[in-house]
Amino acid sequence: MPEALLGEARDTTRRVARTFALACRLLPRELRDDVYLLYLVFRTLDDAVDEGRPDAPETVAAVEDWCAGAPARGREATILEELSARRTIPRGAMADFCAGMREDLSGRVIRTEEELDRYCYRVAGTVGVVMAHVLGTDDDARAMPAAAALGKAMQRTNILRDIDEDRAEGRVYVPVETIERYGSLEPGRREGLMRDGIARADALYAEGVAGIPHLRCGRRAIAAAAVMYQEILRQIEREGYGRRPGRAVVAPRRKVVVAARALAGPRRPGAASVRAAA
Structure with a gap:
């Protein structure tokens, strides 16, 4: 994983999720960094939807496609693909998260x-x-x-x-x-x-x-x-x-x-x- 991306993941967690970041200090370092990367994926999707970014639907769709077994495309799906090589990433749960993002996009x-x-x-x-x-x-x-x-x-x-x-x-x-x-x-x-x-x-x-x-x-x-x-x-x-x-x-x-x-x-x-x- 590129050091710049890992640095962004660490900084994002510490800046946006202060309580979670405090708790993460209790994790082993190698696991902690993977958790930071996971948080970056969730945070990026959530922020794109909450802020109404034009690319939000496509950002969510890229992760949905990865969950369905398609090759990774886009930063978030690529992070998940790399993490899945060493951790268990349940694609069904990730797909359900994307369904929640779709709810927010629809303004339901x-x-x-x-x-x-x-x-x-x-x-x-x-x-x-x-x-x-x-x-x-x-x-x-x-x-x-x-x-x-x-x-x-x-x-x-x-x-x-x-x-x-x-x-x-x-x-x-x-x-x-x-x-x-x-x-x-x-x-x-x-x-x-x-x-x-x-x-x-x-x-x-x-x-x-x-x-x-x-x-x-x-x-x-x-x-x-x-x-x-x-x-x-x-x-x-x-x-x-x-x-x-x-x-x-x-x-x-x-x-x-x-x-x-x-x-x-x-x-x-x-x-x-x-x-x-x-």
Whole structure:
């Protein structure tokens, strides 16, 4: 892999996915670099779609074609082809991720929690599944559903954190039925909606963390990523469930402390399961 491309992958992960980058430090170097490259593929596709780039449909199509067995074309498919020579890259999960990108390209409105769950699987649960294949498992039947659940938990966390930012860009990921049930997305009027979303995400985190012991490698890194990302939900709670506009931000030092405490041992209810996963 060209050193310039690997450098871009490292820089992209550290710049755009700070929580994930912190967790990646716990991975062996040779595996860490491949994870950075995978992240670059996912990030490039997601950014192309989110930013409405003219080449977004073709960028997604190139990966879809690779998933269907066609020769690699384009940077992202070429990275996947090279990675697949030394890691297991599940093409079905990658194809499902591309289906999620197609949903975003179409501007499809999410109407029900079931539709949101499917969307979260496509754009994030698939990332968990790909990661689990790369890290290896001792029981795919248990590890893969858990990996998908953890990805979905993180995507639901993103949605709750970014409500105002997404609305400013004309995007709403909270289901229509949920908005109607609780009455509003407006700051100061969305506590019920936020509580509901946090409960759903926390349940997915619990399911996801339960599968981490089945990973052959990277258990500490994934456990750290899970607890640091889940802390965003706790920050939303501390700030009053969206009482004020803007995104909830967990300070980097807080992330490190939370991860260190969780991996070191049980300090609060629920921490024991994270330690066992690590």
